[in-house]
Amino acid sequence: MIASIAPRALSVFERNVFVYRRQWLMIVTGFFEPLFFLLGIGFGVGGVIGTLSYNGVEVPYAAFVAPALLASAAMNGAIFDSTFNVFFKLKYARVYDAILATPVSVGDLAVGELLWSNLRGVIYAVAFLIVMFAFGLVTSPLALLAPFAVVFIGFAFGAAGFALTTHLRSWKDFDFIFIILTPLFLFSATFYPVEIYPGALRYVVELSPLTRGTHLIRSLCFGDLNLMMLADIGFLALIGFLGYRHAVSRLGKLLLK
Secondary structure, three states: OOOOOHHHHHHHHHHHHHHHOOOHHHHHHOOHHHHHHHHHHHHHHHHHHOEEEEOOEEEEHHHHHHHHHHHHHHHHHHHHHHHHHHHHHHHHOOHHHHHOOOOOOHHHHHHHHHHHHHHHHHHHHHHHHHHHHHOOOOOOHHHHHHHHHHHHHHHHHHHHHHHHHOOOOOHHHHHHHHHHHHHHHHOOOOOOOHHHOOHHHHHHHHOOHHHHHHHHHHHHHOOOOOOHHHHHHHHHHHHHHHHHHHHHHHHHHHHOO
């Protein structure tokens, strides 16, 4: 069940590319949500707040929020593709049954879908990074590495979303995904520093995968290289690997009966 032949996984990825070149509007629209948050909260609320302290330096509120919104855009791009689209292909279109009738294995299928969901997250991140440069919200050339760091965010959320989708029974179950994503978006050091949380609650927030992704992107955007970034990458990679393994196991049970 492990992806053994890369070209087979790439063929699944290539199928998605051909399908979505006719549905590009679905991808483009996903970019606007973080942009609106940046304009409404980053600049709107930021105009009232002014600056806040980041690593002992006063920075504009919009510049503090923007890297978190970039990480959130990558999360949304990856997880929505690995949930809604995967569920439709799995339960209704029966695309995966047709694919597995070819030499493609379950592992190849999972890798191909994760490559595509990750690419969607990277596309959102690159587009948002251009907006950040346009608004003068980037203070370090290390921000150019953000699209590479986003790969780990996309892998973690894409794989976790894929694994979760294999347990969903109907479209109504997607309410649970929003119940999870909304608190993650709001309480993952997105709009304020994680240090404001009291006691043990702070450690709970620190374990949010979006918190780790936000810290990774924010560190690059501010040129703040630190050892915690390695922990961020390791944590996100672990979530992605566990999600991938579970998704492959579940797909095997659902499709190879």
